[in-house]
Amino acid sequence: MAAVLTPPAPSAAAGPRATVRFPWSGLRSRWPLLPLVATVLLPALPSGAWGGAGPADVASALAVLVCAGRLLYLRQRPLSGTAPLVLGLPAVGFAVATVTAADPAAALPGLVRYLQVFVLVPTAVYLLLRDAHGFRIVAGSLALLAVVQGVTGVHQYVTGTGASYMGEDIRAVGTFGPSDIMGMATVVAYGLLAAAACALRAPRNAPGPLRPCAAVLAVALVVPLTLSFSRGVWVATVAALLVVLALAGRRQALTALAVLGAAGVVLVGGLGIGSEMIADRAASVTRVTSTPDRSVSDRYALWGAAGAMWRERPATGVGLKGFPAHRDGHASIGLSSGSDTAGAGQEFRRQALLSPHNMYLLVLGEQGLIGLTALVGSWAALLVGAVRRLYVARSRGHAAVDCGLAAVALMTWQSVNFLYADIGGPTTVLSGIVLGLAAWWALAGPDRVSTV
Template identity: 45%
Template sequence: MLRRPSLLAAATVLLVCVPTGEKDVSAAVHVTAADLASLALVALLAVDLLRGRRLGLSGPAALLFGAVTVAAAAATVTSIDPSTSLTGFVRLVQIFVLVPAAVLAALRDRTDLRLVLGAFVLAALIEGAVGALQYLTKTGASYTGEPIRAVGTFGALDVMAMSGVVSFGLLAALALGLAEPPGSWARRGGLAAAAFLAFPLAVSFSRGSWIATAVGVTALLVKADLRRALRWAGIGAAAVLVAVGGLGLGGAAVTERLDSIGSVSGGNEDHSVSDRYDLWTTARAIWADHPVTGAGPKSFQQLRDSHAPLRLSSGSDAADSTIGFTREPLLSPHNMYFLVLSEQGLVGAVAYLGFFLALLIGAARRPGSAGPAALGLLCWVLVDFLYADIGGTTTVLTSVILGVATWWALPAREPAAGEPQ
């Protein structure tokens, strides 16, 4: 492990597939097998650092990680409930600082990157196969009264998890396939895996994941080759039309789900969409009362009811054969940017936006074969943050992606002759 710590990073990705059972979503802390693996990676790299090895952290990366840490600490100290915010601070530092820095340090060559991307593909194939079976056999989570929603091993209380894992795997498979020589079996295998994963992604009925994947694939293909991007866009569109329209694989439900994205008024309004907009309004109202350092990590759920519009629902419906019917409380604004603004104020917003923008610009500008994968996965995360935030079993995967993006976008200088590698 000390010679190739990327194995632990890959294990972190794969361990998200381990079922955790139905969780109490209101609990302060959830620790999964993937979380433990990520912390083991942090500990391993700490040992490596004590042994005198440079961890490859560039000055700009260290500055950005430091800014995020300081912003979270300031929000915690000035929180309306510092004791509750402390657990949120620890989680934020884990997700946005410690694990990304450890992943960055673990990626020492392109073999390490292939290991991590391959783990994303394998995890996606596992979850995608389970999800496709759930849709075809009607054993998934409830959607429009039918048990057809693909959720993989994550259950109805974490309906977004499978779609995220499958999206990451699709992007990783596409990047790995395009990096191989034309006509090779590795190229064909990567592209075939990406094509297969499109189906479980479709029957996850996750509008956010569809949009984020479309943006991620576009960014990946443009980064790899603009002319190839246009060609693959046409092939992809044709494949979707054949699979969904011609073969009828979830076509009616997928079309209905797409139409619901903008339905927030009138007789056909989608309450999950209107609730999300109301949660954003709530986050803005909380920020208006705590503009500089925010109300503190994990304070949104305490202040929600006093700042929310009256029409906001008390929770979202969830159902499957295991839990029956239940209502899941709305404990966050379902938008990472509004979550940071309400809980960490302008200080946090500047720190996080600076971090994300630096990664995006660096990944887009730097040439090289690893660029498409780093840029595509990063774009998925940044777009998904427009209508989702951290939380759930697969949150640690966001950390791994941020680590990969930082490794590529903000590389450390090459060590001089005689310096430790």
């Protein structure tokens, strides 16, 4: 008779039966994050290969559908407390500006775009993030995208294959090309801030090398950020870093400032990485009112046009996507016909100036005081809530302080950068990701945020 093999009976001293966890068991519950990760990484694809909605926009739509499907399947109440008000408030201004526009049909594409970036994607991020680990996955994706674009940008500067700047093809633009001159700088800034937050306060159970590696990455990303020659991004990044350093603690702040200062001396002073051009570009930040260059003069004219549109229709503005149609009737005669772009594989061309390069003035001109109050009110609530939650987390020895630092840094950067930029290009959808990360930290319940 064949012997029957039976497993040994568990001993009484062994306690309850242990559950075997396979390496992929945790990944199985994280699959809803895949559309969010794809939304972050897909802007790295060359922008010239896509027209209209890009692959990142498709991924963001998939994230919204996954979020809606999960809510229907699980039959959960998705939002509670102040979250529906804060996340949904901007939609009020968008709807009013669309209905009151001179041509509501022409404003509909703008309504869809604004709802995607400022309502639907942030809400999907807020609902799909289950805990701090999910937050770190998305923030790590931002850092990975920054590395890819940063390496590409440095290569463009070294080989002279970047966008045209002062007669030389040296401006680092990554895969975005000269038509989206701030795309690479934007994603590099996101990654730098995410890495800096991890370096200042790494997760408790993180591997030992994570913190120094994050610090090295943050310092290294200063190089492509500098070679982007984007003054507005420089100012926003410095402001965000100063805010986070002030909130991280005096010891971490002094150490980080010393490291960044030494890195700046070595990279620019010691190695001479574009030192003359960088110094001149940095100095131009303080000369924008005394001796502005052509780009600054055009920006002033565009800002004046947006203000004139608001004065004409102060409550509701001229309607979504209405700035290009009303620009010439409100801009001064000093506005040029467009900006010159060339390099990075693109022939010389004139690029029309279709926005004021200031998100707040764009909203004011197109949506009036109603739209500006709704949008800025939502952003202010997210920023204040994120800072408040960070203070509470620090005082209680919270394990996810790194998530709070990243959320505050990214939200601060977005708020400051919108003084010099508006939406447009493949990186636009990343603004929704950033707002969603800030919303999760500021508005999610303690049971979600307190998870390591």
